[in-house]
Amino acid sequence: MRKFLLFGRTGVGKSSFVNTTFGDYIAETSEFEACTKFVEHYAYDTPLGNVSLIDTPGLAEDDEACDEAYLSLVKAKVDLDEIYATIYVSRLNETRFRPDEKRTLRLLTNRLGASIWDRSILVLTFAASVPEEQREEATSRRILHIEEFLQTLTLENRLVPQFRKFHEYWLVDNIVSNWAEDGVSALSLLTA
Numbered sequence: 245m246r247k248f249l250l251f252g253r254t255g256v257g258k259s260s261f262v263n264t265t266f267g268d269y270i271a272e273t274s275e276f277e278a279c280t281k282f283v284e285h286y287a288y289d290t291p292l293g294n295v296s297l298i299d300t301p302g303l304a305e306d307d308e309a310c311d312e313a314y315l316s317l318v319k320a321k322v323d324l325d326e327i328y329a330t331i332y333v334s335r336l337n338e339t340r341f342r343p344d345e346k347r348t349l350r351l352l353t354n355r356l357g358a359s360i361w362d363r364s365i366l367v368l369t370f371a372a373s374v375p376e377e378q379r380e381e382a383t384s385r386r387i388l389h390i391e392e393f394l395q396t397l398t399l400e401n402r403l404v405p406q407f408r409k410f411h412e413y414w415l416v417d418n419i420v421s422n423w424a425e426d427g428v429s430a431l432s433l434l435t436a
């Protein structure tokens with residue numbers, strides 16, 4: 245079974261991604277407040293194969309101590325050696341590369357080890373909220389910001405392995421369907 249570990253700041257759509265992938269409301273989501281408080285495994289035997297998504301509490305919800313506690317919970321509940329790929333979720337419709345995202349990336353790398361990026365997928369949510377004519381540029385900009393930050397972080401701290409790039413990039417919208425003509429389901433990507 246392929247196990248994917250989801251990470252990202254609060255409200256970026258991690259739990260919604262679980263629901264869209266499996267086509268069912270199984271992970272609770274919330275519009276206004278930090279929602280997921282525990283590490284939850286969602287395993288489905290789908291027509292495309294066995295897939296498990298591990299939902300985690302959103303980071304940067306409160307202070308760094310809160311993030312540390314959430315990451316300790318992840319370490320206690322997840323065998324990182326069994327993870328097929330890490331899915332880092334971020335919103336496409338944010339124009340700035342904000343300090344809380346940098347802090348999140350730094351904490352993830354320092355607490356779980358640079359190897360969590362070994363095989364990693366960048367999922368950019370809220371894709372339909374960005375006008376079509378700006379989508380390509382917005383995507384390249386976010387990829388560049390996040391990748392450059394991780395490259396510098398691992399280089400300057402001499403972390404091994406040094407981050408190079410994400411394995412794959414997916415543009416998704418968890419709420420709006422048919423926003424792109426060539427849209428494919430998340431599940432088909434996870435099992436490809």
Ligand SMILES: Nc1nc2c(ncn2[C@@H]2O[C@H](COP(=O)(O)OP(=O)(O)OP(=O)(O)O)[C@@H](O)[C@H]2O)c(=O)[nH]1
Nearest residue numbers: 255256257258259260273274275279280302370418
């Ligand atoms: N328009 C749009 N809304 C989304 C998308 N993904 C999530 N949302 C909405 O954003 C809000 C937060 O989504 P969640 O899935 O709860 O976010 P989360 O990352 O699990 O949040 P935490 O559990 O707090 O870490 C909900 O109201 C979702 O309906 C998306 O791709 N597009």
Ligand SMILES: [Mg+2]
Nearest residue numbers: 258259279280
């Ligand atoms: Mg959640």
